[in-house]
Amino acid sequence: MTIDEQGSESESIGYDLHVNGQTYPVEATLDRNLLGVLRTEIGLTGTKEGCDDCECGACMVLLDGQPVNSCSYLAAQAQGRQITTIEGLGNADQLHPLQECLLAHGGVQCGFCTPGMIISAHALLERNSSPSRDEVGIGLSGNLCRCTGYAKIIDAVLDSASNGSVEPTP
Amino acid sequence: MTSGLTSRNGVRNENYLNLKAVTLEPRPFPRADGPDKVTGTGRYAADMVLPGMAFARFKYAEISHARIVRLDTSKAESLPGVVAVITATDVPDVRYSPGVADRTLFATDAVRFEGEILAAVAATTEALAQAAVDAIEVEYEQLPTVTDVVQAIAPGAPLVHPDWQNYEVSAETEQRPNVASFSSIAHGDAEAGMARAATVVTSRYVADASHASPIEPRAILAQWEGRKLTVWSATQVPFDARAGVCETLDLPTNQVRIIVPHLGGGFGGKCGFHFEAHIAALARAAGRPVKLVFSRKEEFLAPDRRREGMVVELTTGLNADGTIAARTGTLLIDNGAYTADAAFFPQLAAMLAAGPYRIPALKIEASLVYTNHQPSGSVRAPTAPQACWAIESHTDELAATVGMAPVEFRRLNGLRSGDVGPVGQTYGEIGLQACIDSVASRLTGETGTEADEAIGLAVGWWPSFPGPSGAYIKIDSDGAGQIITGAQECGTGAVMTLRQLAADELGMAAEDFELVYQDTGVAPYDTGATGSQTLFNNGRAVLLAASELADQIRQLAADHLEAAPSDIVLSDGHASVAGSPNPAVSVAELAATAAGAELLIAHGSGKPGEYPETVGASCVGDQGVAAWASPQFSCHGVRVRLDSETGVVRVLNVATCHDSGTILNPLGALGQVEGGVLMGIGQALTEGTQYDEDGCQRNPGLLEYKLQTAADAPTITTQFVETTGGQGPHGAKGLAEAPNVATAAAISNALAKLIGSHVTQLPMTPERVWATMTDATPSDADRDATGHDTSEPKSGDEL
Numbered sequence: 001m002t003i004d005e006q007g008s009e010s011e012s013i014g015y016d017l018h019v020n021g022q023t024y025p026v027e028a029t030l031d032r033n034l035l036g037v038l039r040t041e042i043g044l045t046g047t048k049e050g051c052d053d054c055e056c057g058a059c060m061v062l063l064d065g066q067p068v069n070s071c072s073y074l075a076a077q078a079q080g081r082q083i084t085t086i087e088g089l090g091n092a093d094q095l096h097p098l099q100e101c102l103l104a105h106g107g108v109q110c111g112f113c114t115p116g117m118i119i120s121a122h123a124l125l126e127r128n129s130s131p132s133r134d135e136v137g138i139g140l141s142g143n144l145c146r147c148t149g150y151a152k153i154i155d156a157v158l159d160s161a162s163n164g165s166v167e168p169t170p
Numbered sequence: 171m172t173s174g175l176t177s178r179n180g181v182r183n184e185n186y187l188n189l190k191a192v193t194l195e196p197r198p199f200p201r202a203d204g205p206d207k208v209t210g211t212g213r214y215a216a217d218m219v220l221p222g223m224a225f226a227r228f229k230y231a232e233i234s235h236a237r238i239v240r241l242d243t244s245k246a247e248s249l250p251g252v253v254a255v256i257t258a259t260d261v262p263d264v265r266y267s268p269g270v271a272d273r274t275l276f277a278t279d280a281v282r283f284e285g286e287i288l289a290a291v292a293a294t295t296e297a298l299a300q301a302a303v304d305a306i307e308v309e310y311e312q313l314p315t316v317t318d319v320v321q322a323i324a325p326g327a328p329l330v331h332p333d334w335q336n337y338e339v340s341a342e343t344e345q346r347p348n349v350a351s352f353s354s355i356a357h358g359d360a361e362a363g364m365a366r367a368a369t370v371v372t373s374r375y376v377a378d379a380s381h382a383s384p385i386e387p388r389a390i391l392a393q394w395e396g397r398k399l400t401v402w403s404a405t406q407v408p409f410d411a412r413a414g415v416c417e418t419l420d421l422p423t424n425q426v427r428i429i430v431p432h433l434g435g436g437f438g439g440k441c442g443f444h445f446e447a448h449i450a451a452l453a454r455a456a457g458r459p460v461k462l463v464f465s466r467k468e469e470f471l472a473p474d475r476r477r478e479g480m481v482v483e484l485t486t487g488l489n490a491d492g493t494i495a496a497r498t499g500t501l502l503i504d505n506g507a508y509t510a511d512a513a514f515f516p517q518l519a520a521m522l523a524a525g526p527y528r529i530p531a532l533k534i535e536a537s538l539v540y541t542n543h544q545p546s547g548s549v550r551a552p553t554a555p556q557a558c559w560a561i562e563s564h565t566d567e568l569a570a571t572v573g574m575a576p577v578e579f580r581r582l583n584g585l586r587s588g589d590v591g592p593v594g595q596t597y598g599e600i601g602l603q604a605c606i607d608s609v610a611s612r613l614t615g616e617t618g619t620e621a622d623e624a625i626g627l628a629v630g631w632w633p634s635f636p637g638p639s640g641a642y643i644k645i646d647s648d649g650a651g652q653i654i655t656g657a658q659e660c661g662t663g664a665v666m667t668l669r670q671l672a673a674d675e676l677g678m679a680a681e682d683f684e685l686v687y688q689d690t691g692v693a694p695y696d697t698g699a700t701g702s703q704t705l706f707n708n709g710r711a712v713l714l715a716a717s718e719l720a721d722q723i724r725q726l727a728a729d730h731l732e733a734a735p736s737d738i739v740l741s742d743g744h745a746s747v748a749g750s751p752n753p754a755v756s757v758a759e760l761a762a763t764a765a766g767a768e769l770l771i772a773h774g775s776g777k778p779g780e781y782p783e784t785v786g787a788s789c790v791g792d793q794g795v796a797a798w799a800s801p802q803f804s805c806h807g808v809r810v811r812l813d814s815e816t817g818v819v820r821v822l823n824v825a826t827c828h829d830s831g832t833i834l835n836p837l838g839a840l841g842q843v844e845g846g847v848l849m850g851i852g853q854a855l856t857e858g859t860q861y862d863e864d865g866c867q868r869n870p871g872l873l874e875y876k877l878q879t880a881a882d883a884p885t886i887t888t889q890f891v892e893t894t895g896g897q898g899p900h901g902a903k904g905l906a907e908a909p910n911v912a913t914a915a916a917i918s919n920a921l922a923k924l925i926g927s928h929v930t931q932l933p934m935t936p937e938r939v940w941a942t943m944t945d946a947t948p949s950d951a952d953r954d955a956t957g958h959d960t961s962e963p964k965s966g967d968e969l
Contacts, residue, residue, distance in 0.1 A: 043740035045217040046210015048434070050385045051466040058385055086210035099208035106837040109845070110661025111207030112214065112386040112434030127805060134881075143879035144872065146385050146435050147661045149844030150883035 015079050020042065022090030030076050030164045034068075035059045037075035038085060046086040050144070057143030060116035061085050067123040069142075086115035089122065098122060098160045105156040109147035117143045121157045130161055189587070191608035191827045191889035196351060198839035201666045203432060203684050205661065212432045215389035216463045223391070224253050224586040226452055226462040227299040228445075229289040229306045230472065231281035234317075234865035235330070236310035238279060243289055246305040251298035255306075257289045261419045266443075269513025269793075270350045271338040272331055272734050273474075273545075275418050275447055280313065282330055282507035283544050284866045285472035290448050292456045317865040319481055319502040319539040322348045332542035344791040351538040352598045353516035353791035355524065357593050358687045363496025363531030367487025371571050373564040377556035377932040379479040379504060380860035382549040383877060386434020387464040388473070390445055392453040394745050397556035399453075400427045400691075401446045406436035406660050407698030412690050414443025415450055426450075427691035433699070436660040437849070438549035439475045442511050443702045443703035470870035474545035476859065478515065478553065480502035480521060492572045494583050495531075497592075499523045501536035503546070503553065510547035512538055514793035521796060522557035523909075524592040525565065526602055526631040526803060527583045527784070532592050535930035542865040548700065550846070551632055551907035555853050555914050556932060557842030562628035562915030563928045576919060577610045577969040580629055585803075593787040595797045601829030601891030602629060608827035608889045610969050613807040622814065623822065624966025626920030627807035630911030634800035634904035635701035636779035636897060640694025641711040643672055643683075643772050647765035649743075649758025651676075651683040653715075656696030657708035658688045662906050663838035664704035668712045669836065671899060675716035676723070677740030678757060694775065702904030705834060707778060709899035710716050714774030722770055726760040746933045749857040774838050779897030800903040803829040806847065806912040807969070808884075810920040819921055821851050823885040824913070831896025831903035843888045843909040850913025858933040924964045 014027045017037070024042050038044050038061070050058035052071045059071040062084035067084035088095030095103075098118050102108050107117075117140060124131060131139065136154045145153060198372040206212030243255045258276035267273045277288050289306055293299035314328040321327055327348060331337070339345060344352045364370060392401040399421065405411045408428040415426050428446065445462060453460040464472070481502040487495040501519050504514055516536035521536050546552075569579035584606060585591060587599045606629060613625045641655040653672055659665035665687050669680040686692060696708050724738040727745030731738070731752065739748045746754035764770045784797045807825045810817075824847050833839045856876040860868040869875045896903040914932065925943045 011502075015914060039217075044210070044215065048214070048386070049216065049463075051872050053466060053873065056385055056464075061390065079538040089209075090210065091209055092205040095205065095208065099205075102208055103201065103204040104198075106196070106663075106841050107661065108201065108204055108207050109841060110384070110386065110435035111203065111212060111432060112384070114207050115210045118208065137879075137881040137883060139880075144385055144877050144879065146383060146437065146849070146877065147845045148841055149846075149848035149886065150878075150880040151886055152841060153845045154880060154883065 015076060017042070017075065017078055017083060018081065020085060027077065028075060030074070032075045033071055034061065034073045034075045034078050035070040038070060043084050044087050048112055048115060050112065056117045056118060057112055058127045060119040060143065062119055062123060065123065065126060067120050077125045086118060089118060097163060098157070101156040101160040102153065105159060107148060107153040107156040113143055113145040117145065117153060125161055133158065182341040182968055188372035189599070189604040189891055189893065191604050191891045192834035193889050194833055196840065199663065199803040199837040200680060201663060202669060203666065204246040206432065212409040214386060214432050214434050215391065215402050218391045218402050218431060220393055220459040221393065223459040223461050224292040224294055224456050225296040225299045226449055226460050227291050228287045229291070229303045230284065231277065231286040231288060232284055233281060233310060233312070234284055235313040235315045236281055237313060238277060238281065238308065239311050240307070240309040241288060241827040242307040245307065246291060246302040249298065249302050249305060251294040252291060252302045253294065253458065254292040254452050255289060256303065256451055256455050260455060262418065264418045265337065266417055267509050268511055269343055270345070270509040272350070273508040277329050283385050285544055287448065290452050292452045292460045311749065315542045315865050316348065317541055317543065317861060319504050319541060322539045323502070324540055330542060334688045340513065343794050348540045349537045350505050350540055351513040351516050351791060353520060353789065353793060354533065354535040355517065355520045355593050355787060355789050355796055356533045357787040358531030360496045360498050360533035364485065364487040364498065368490040369488045369571055370385045370485060371568050372485040373567055375482045375560035375563060375930050377480045377559065379543065380477040380853055380857045380859060381470060381875065382437035382439025382475060382477070384435030384437055384439055387439060387469045388444065389461070389463040390449045391459060392446070392462040393450040393459040394454055398425050399450050400429065401450055402429050402431060403446050404433055404440055404441040405430055405444070406433065406658055407442065407700055408658060408688055408690050409656065409695055410698055411443050411446045418651060419450060424797065430658060430688035433658070433660045434697055438547070438552065438700070439473060441548050441698070442475065444473055466872060467870050468682065470543065470875065471867060474508055474510035475547040475549060476506060476544045477549040478512065478546035480519065480553070480556045482557060484523060484561060484564045486564065486568055488568060488572055492574050492582055494527055494580060495810065496531035497524065497529050498550055499534040501534065503536060503538045504543055505538040505540050506543040507540065508545040510545045514795055515553050516791065517789065517793040518795045519553035519557045520697040522554050523561050524628055525561045526585045527592065528585060528589060528591045550849065551910045554630065554632060554911045555850060558628065558911050559914040559932055561911065563918045563922070566919045566922060577606060577627060577661055580606055584629060593796045595782050597801065598706060598895040599893045600801065600803055601893045602803040604891040605629065605827035605829055609805040612825040612887060614811065614969055622730050622924065623809055623811045624920045624923040625969060626811045626916050626923060627805060627969055628912040628915030628919055630804045630806070630908070632802045632908045632911055633795060633798035634706055634802065634897065635703045636781065636799050637697045637703055637707050638772065638775065638778055639696045639707035639711045640775040640822065641708060641715050642694070643712070643715040644760045645719070645770040649761045652686055653683050653712060654693050655708055655712065656680065656693040658696065659698040660699035662842060663835060667705055667835045667838060668709065671709055671712050675713060676720050678743050682743065703907070703908040706898035706902060706904045709834070709902065710776045711774040713899050714776045715772045718772035718774065719770060720854055723757060723760055724773060726764060727755055730755050730760065732878045743926070754903045771969065775931040800831060800898065802903050802908045804806050804908050804912050806916045808913070808916045808920050810917055811920065812924045813945065817936035817943065819855055819917070819934065819939060821884045821917060825887050826909065827889045827891060828908055829891040829893050830905040830908060831898065832901035833890050834890055834900065834902050837892070839905055840888055842851055842906050844886050846909025847886050847913050848883060849897045849910050851882070851917065853933060854914035854917040855933055856935070
């Protein structure tokens with residue numbers, strides 16, 4: 001039993017989440033969002049919280065390949081679906097081509113928007129493997145970045161697309 | 171990655187009369203923090219957890235101005251899971267803030283803005299902490315609210331701080347009722363100059379407040395181990411944060427350690443000392459670690475780092491030939507309820523309102539005015555985008571008055587190398603004119619301007635800030651290097667570039683060095699990620715340390731190779747004798763030798779660059795920013811498109827040019843300029859804090875306070891004028907703030923060509939644009955939204 005934001009008790013339930021190809025048993029109340037469960041119960045902190053209101057995109061993850069703001073998605077609803085977080089796309093020894101392109105083009109500054117940006121870019125390139133500059137801009141318009149002015153991020157995504165770097169979601 | 175920083179791409183012209191802007195080809199820039207950031211393994215403050223950690227929430231005033239009649243935390247204290255509740259009575263009675271000590275950690279007798287903190291709660295879950303906050307009872311007696319800077323300084327206005335005369339202030343700060351800091355700059359006889367002028371133009375511009383809005387909301391985690399306090403904080407200025415904790419909790423610096431994990435942006439919003447002491451005090455009371463993570467709404471309401479609103483009145487007298495005869499101005503800057511670091515804003519804003527022009531007679535007065543708004547503080551180039559928007563819009567009005575093209579007016583009046591500036595500072599080599607030429611040629615070189623499009627430009631300037639800074643460098647037995655620096659990386663890449671500076675000096679590769687940074691417990695002092703000063707000052711420290719270390723390596727190599735140290739050359743990770751065919755010895759081998767003896771370890775700090783003199787100027791309330799060290803110059807030009815049915819403006823492309831001295835890292839520099847431009851577009855068009863009649867923010871969220879998105883991003887081309895004389899490493903000046911000066915002004919000037927007059931309130935929202943176009947006054951935008959430039963609209967494709 002835990003106490004929710006209204007101060008009343010609510011029941012935790014147990015369920016499984018499939019994240020980055022692995023199954024994690026989770027025990028959480030039904031009101032928990034996916035972002036919080038990923039970060040605190042499963043310990044994957046690469047997904048960031050920037051606004052808790054679907055406005056910034058820092059919490060973007062893939063659900064069966066579709067990008068969603070995990071701050072506004074109930075964790076329990078993600079049962080039975082394949083969740084992909086930034087940790088599922090590459091690691092320091094073997095960067096995903098999108099990650100490599102972002103670094104090479106200077107598309108990373110503070111890095112806080114970066115995981116969500118990469119997730120959105122990945123989803124975009126899966127839908128459209130050779131997007132125009134405007135299409136990349138629109139595809140990333142749900143992800144706010146305050147550092148870069150976006151130009152170098154868009155350059156990186158276009159570069160990644162031109163190298164045919166889209167890989168299937170794990 | 172061994173090409174030297176000094177071997178830049180582009181042609182460097184030493185003759186300042188022929189200074190030319192160049193396009194720099196970025197060299198590869200491997201960020202040490204890059205893999206962490208793209209893989210999600212990097213830790214930010216909100217990612218940190220400690221065993222037994224409790225969660226903090228603040229009880230905010232939620233009212234702009236009131237006397238506290240009763241504050242009762244007893245119900246909150248008795249709730250399950252609550253481990254601490256603290257108020258003003260639980261911390262030392264200290265009034266703080268640089269410039270004007272007008273602030274306490276917790277409200278005592280009164281609250282003066284909606285985000286003022288009455289109490290802090292720690293509980294075992296976030297929900298329990300919030301429930302406890304909600305159980306705190308407060309009874310107020312409402313006081314009259316001061317929300318308008320003009321009314322605030324009128325006789326008989328209610329005082330935000332009735333005790334202001336008793337506050338401790340820096341010697342230079344001149345206070346008046348509801349004025350935290352007043353400053354004037356004067357040079358020559360402005361009154362006489364104005365009387366002799368052929369034409370006199372007066373303008374009034376009003377800028378709304380805005381926000382830094384880093385994407386990472388701040389987070390703080392504090393832990394006590396005996397007398398020792400460690401605070402993990404999302405701050406741009408760890409040493410400043412430490413100073414604040416020590417001052418307000420009465421602790422020596424060696425008991426307080428501030429560690430910044432990766433920092434998710436700042437833009438000034440995370441400068442200064444904020445909530446570290448609240449959380450430290452809470453952790454001490456709770457007897458366990460305590461963590462605070464801000465919501466986006468709190469990020470808007472609570473920090474004392476709003477970009478200040480401003481009212482700017484300017485009068486300029488012109489001679490018949492279009493040269494400036496005299497300028498006067500009055501600036502009212504909305505300080506909000508407390509002063510934070512804003513005491514120097516009046517002088518800075520006055521300089522920006524003078525502009526980078528030849529002005530023989532000048533008088534500008536600026537006041538930092540208390541209101542019951544959220545406090546203002548340094549946000550990226552504080553006061554500059556608004557003041558530049560005002561003066562550069564005014565400048566286009568001046569040009570129109572004398573029938574000159576705006577670009578020609580700026581060429582005629584803009585500062586040149588060797589000129590004496592508006593407050594008697596004599597400049598060396600400066601690139602303003604080359605910046606104008608660069609932008610003008612790129613913008614006017616385009617063809618095919620549509621009927622609803624126009625181009626416009628503006629110039630800007632900004633100082634560099636010399637200051638103390640330190641670093642150590644060591645190379646351990648395996649040849650692996652470490653740079654241990656007090657500097658703070660907020661995303662710009664400034665700290666990341668330090669590796670290249672050291673590597674070039676030592677003939678090694680950037681990747682040979684790891685960085686130990688943003689930890690006050692292990693590194694020497696640095697001012698932090700503020701004032702564009704990181705590479706400017708810490709670069710000096712790292713270069714000196716590297717130079718000392720190079721001497722140590724040369725000595726070791728000289729012994730090893732039986733040569734004189736002065737003949738040793740360091741290159742490609744090896745030491746060799748100049749001109750000798752004998753084999754070189756690797757730095758790693760020398761480091762192994764040193765590991766058994768004197769160690770390879772060096773330190774650097776160096777004397778900060780000096781501030782220049784001003785001659786013949788008089789400054790009341792001098793805050794040290796009337797003469798600018800390593801001044802930076804810029805020109806931004808834009809092409810905009812207006813939807814005349816709706817007033818919606820879109821920026822299609824941007825040309826920029828910057829004189830920031832030597833560019834050490836072109837890729838990083840371009841990133842700063844492009845980010846600054848997008849922030850400037852936001853300030854120009856969408857970013858403005860709206861207040862209700864009680865001084866509370868109406869749009870504290872990213873849906874209503876709209877940042878620019880990737881879909882809004884224009885094409886940006888950038889050139890640099892690499893002037894000599896910058897006091898930073900290899901002749902660099904600062905850079906990070908300068909790109910956030912002129913964009914909004916350029917947009918204003920382009921837009922004015924399309925609608926016939928300037929929009930006089932910032933941000934230039936569709937409603938205000940439309941109101942200016944139609945000369946109508948909708949109820950929500952009636953304040954100062956009257957266009958007053960009645961000159962004929964020009965064709966949109968000329969500058």
